[in-house]
Amino acid sequence: MGSIDTPTITENGTTQSHTAAAAADGDQKPLASSNGAPAEMTLELEATKKRRASMLPLEVGTRVMCRWRDGKYHPVKVIERRKVHYGGPNDYEYYVHYTEFNRRLDEWVKLEQLDLDSVETVVDEKVEDKVTSLKMTRHQKRKIDETHVEGHEELDAASLREHEEFTKVKNIATIELGRYEIETWYFSPFPPEYNDSLKLYFCEFCLNFMKRKEQLQRHMRKCDLKHPPGDEIYRSGTLSMFEVDGKKNKVYGQNLCYLAKLFLDHKTLYYDVDLFLFYVLCECDDRGCHMVGYFSKEKHSEESYNLACILTLPPYQRKGYGKFLIAFSYELSKKEGKVGTPERPLSDLGLLSYRGYWTRVLLDILKKHKGNISIKELSDMTAIKAEDILTTLQSLELIQYRKGQHVICADPKVLERHLKAAGRGGLEVDVSKLIWTPYKEQS
Ligand code: ACO
Ligand code: ZN
Numbered sequence: 001m002g003s004i005d006t007p008t009i010t011e012n013g014t015t016q017s018h019t020a021a022a023a024a025d026g027d028q029k030p031l032a033s034s035n036g037a038p039a040e041m042t043l044e045l046e047a048t049k050k051r052r053a054s055m056l057p058l059e060v061g062t063r064v065m066c067r068w069r070d071g072k073y074h075p076v077k078v079i080e081r082r083k084v085h086y087g088g089p090n091d092y093e094y095y096v097h098y099t100e101f102n103r104r105l106d107e108w109v110k111l112e113q114l115d116l117d118s119v120e121t122v123v124d125e126k127v128e129d130k131v132t133s134l135k136m137t138r139h140q141k142r143k144i145d146e147t148h149v150e151g152h153e154e155l156d157a158a159s160l161r162e163h164e165e166f167t168k169v170k171n172i173a174t175i176e177l178g179r180y181e182i183e184t185w186y187f188s189p190f191p192p193e194y195n196d197s198l199k200l201y202f203c204e205f206c207l208n209f210m211k212r213k214e215q216l217q218r219h220m221r222k223c224d225l226k227h228p229p230g231d232e233i234y235r236s237g238t239l240s241m242f243e244v245d246g247k248k249n250k251v252y253g254q255n256l257c258y259l260a261k262l263f264l265d266h267k268t269l270y271y272d273v274d275l276f277l278f279y280v281l282c283e284c285d286d287r288g289c290h291m292v293g294y295f296s297k298e299k300h301s302e303e304s305y306n307l308a309c310i311l312t313l314p315p316y317q318r319k320g321y322g323k324f325l326i327a328f329s330y331e332l333s334k335k336e337g338k339v340g341t342p343e344r345p346l347s348d349l350g351l352l353s354y355r356g357y358w359t360r361v362l363l364d365i366l367k368k369h370k371g372n373i374s375i376k377e378l379s380d381m382t383a384i385k386a387e388d389i390l391t392t393l394q395s396l397e398l399i400q401y402r403k404g405q406h407v408i409c410a411d412p413k414v415l416e417r418h419l420k421a422a423g424r425g426g427l428e429v430d431v432s433k434l435i436w437t438p439y440k441e442q443s
Contacts, residue, residue, distance in 0.1 A: 104185035246273030306340025323426020
């Protein structure tokens with residue numbers, strides 16, 4: 001299966017940068033070619049130089065081609081610009097969004113990376129803004145309403161735009177967590193006193209964050225946690241899962257949200273962590289239990305969500321932990337006797353992981369099952385919501401509509417082919433190692 005690009009991770013503090021690797025000096029775009037005599041050529045070069053200089057600094061909203069870390073030029077939109085320290089009046093750096101790629105690859109680039117001959121006329125931001133506000137989903141509206149209920153001013157379309165404006169540029173560039181230095185993906189609304197830091201240092205156990213390494217070192221000498229707070233509800237080999245109640249461990253819950261938002265684009269940060277349980281997955285050794293990833297779950301969900309946000313920290317991604325977390329969320333739903341579904345919208349990586357998980361679980365059952373089976377029966381067996389089963393099987397073309405009903409048509413050879421294409425199964429959840437009772441409000 002192909003790979004979706006993500007920023008870099010470094011172990012033991014040695015920084016690598018894809019961008020630096022790709023941006024070889026000799027890679028500059030040539031000036032416009034000319035077939036004329038040398039004198040004419042000089043004139044033409046002068047004219048080109050002048051034309052380019054007249055465009056500078058580029059306006060926010062400009063569309064232009066930009067040299068990426070693969071050494072090739074890709075279309076970008078200028079999101080923000082800032083003056084280069086000690087530069088001339090037109091010396092700016094530009095924060096760009098590669099329109100073909102996910103927002104996690106947005107970055108600051110130097111002018112040399114931009115091909116000024118490809119500059120397109122500035123887009124009408126007002127028109128774009130209108131489209132953005134129209135595109136607001138019901139889900140987003142609900143979240144905005146919740147913010148209102150929580151006592152904030154109502155976010156109308158203008159405030160939403162202001163919010164988007166405020167979050168469009170990544171604030172924290174890297175974090176240190178345990179033995180990893182990790183490049184962040186998105187903006188996260190850390191308290192204002194952290195806004196001047198490009199790097200933050202996290203205690204890997206209590207998730208407190210600090211601006212300086214020495215502060216972290218001092219903290220580590222005092223911090224007596226060696227695992228997430230809360231109850232260990234699963235242990236199998238070196239893998240442990242902890243359940244953290246946001247109401248009992250408010251600061252931990254908030255720290256986890258700040259950290260997670262650095263890698264989650266579309267999620268609204270809930271300050272009200274009281275309403276959530278956090279399931280934190282750890283790899284344990286003699287130094288402690290090191291967080292690998294987590295998912296959050298509303299204590300009560302009207303929409304039958306069994307998972308709100310899911311994250312595998314970048315150093316641990318693509319090793320099967322994501323599918324483990326997803327499988328775990330469905331095991332909890334089975335214990336509750338409910339069906340569940342993840343909160344929408346799903347990110348690109350979230351959708352891939354869920355599709356992979358649903359496909360594998362459903363095909364495994366269909367392969368073993370003799371005779372007819374309905375979507376309802378599949379849903380009862382797996383705790384996967386019927387709609388998710390239907391869309392998964394439809395995308396695999398295993399559903400036919402006969403006499404007003406959806407019928408599953410599963411030819412063994414087709415199943416085998418789909419299973420092979422569905423990728424690896426992820427780490428197994430050993431249900432016998434799960435010791436858990438569903439959440440009950442304590443009076
Ligand atoms: N490129 C291509 N496919 C990928 C990639 C990638 N970079 N990452 C994951 N996948 C797909 C693959 O199909 C993979 O299965 P495979 O390795 O067998 O081919 C499958 O997703 C899941 O792989 P896992 O190793 O089980 O999952 P991982 O530990 O990488 O975690 C997760 C997946 C949680 C989505 C992770 O990518 C992540 O944390 N992303 C950032 C946060 C995010 O987007 N979360 C989901 C938001 S939606 C929501 O919260 C409801
Ligand atoms: Zn700590």
